Amino acid sequence: MIEVTAGIIQNASKKVLITRRKAGKHLAGFWEFPGGKIEADETPEVCLAREIMEELNIGISVRSHFMDSTYDYDTKSICLKGYLADYLEGDIILTDHDQYKWVAQSELSKYEFAPADIPIVKKLMHDLELPRDIKKLKSLAKELL
Ligand SMILES: Nc1nc2c([nH]c(=O)n2[C@@H]2O[C@H](COP(=O)(O)OP(=O)(O)OP(=O)(O)O)[C@@H](O)[C@H]2O)c(=O)[nH]1
Numbered sequence: 001m002i003e004v005t006a007g008i009i010q011n012a013s014k015k016v017l018i019t020r021r022k023a024g025k026h027l028a029g030f031w032e033f034p035g036g037k038i039e040a041d042e043t044p045e046v047c048l049a050r051e052i053m054e055e056l057n058i059g060i061s062v063r064s065h066f067m068d069s070t071y072d073y074d075t076k077s078i079c080l081k082g083y084l085a086d087y088l089e090g091d092i093i094l095t096d097h098d099q100y101k102w103v104a105q106s107e108l109s110k111y112e113f114a115p116a117d118i119p120i121v122k123k124l125m126h127d128l129e130l131p132r133d134i135k136k137l138k139s140l141a142k143e144l145l
């Protein structure tokens with residue numbers, strides 16, 4: 001099982017950074033949360049910050065673990081470790097990707113993500129719906145009281 005970190009990186013306006021894998025790479029053309037393989041003796045947090053600086057030239061601050069998603073591709077099995085992170089500094093320079101986008105969390109389902117990412121996208125969309133459900137419950141409770 002290959003352990004891979006993936007950053008759900010948010011900017012000041014809460015948009016999330018997604019990147020598209022360039023031609024020649026495994027899963028070329030699919031969108032992903034940028035990151036990469038964890039090296040020996042590296043924590044996921046250190047790995048993620050390193051990969052993001054190497055691949056995108058930006059500094060981030062890793063906030064917390066979000067969820068893991070395991071997926072068996074034909075040639076390899078991957079444990080994708082999703083972490084929430086904040087954008088800090090730097091202008092994006094692409095090396096492993098041919099496109100990047102800052103997107104609202106509610107728009108994530110419009111993009112074709114790598115298969116291992118789908119559960120992470122689903123959870124991000126689901127978490128977004130929670131506050132709305134709580135509001136509905138509150139107004140229902142008021143009506144009943
Ligand atoms: N970084 C990243 N990799 C993902 C995601 N989803 C997913 O299936 N993968 C797969 O995880 C594997 C390793 O990721 P990677 O190619 O970014 O690893 P890396 O940066 O260390 O690159 P390298 O192997 O070219 O040195 C790839 O097969 C990639 O397709 C994702 O959201 N982010």
Ligand SMILES: [Mg+2]
Pocket residue numbers: 034035036037051055096
């Ligand atoms: Mg990578």
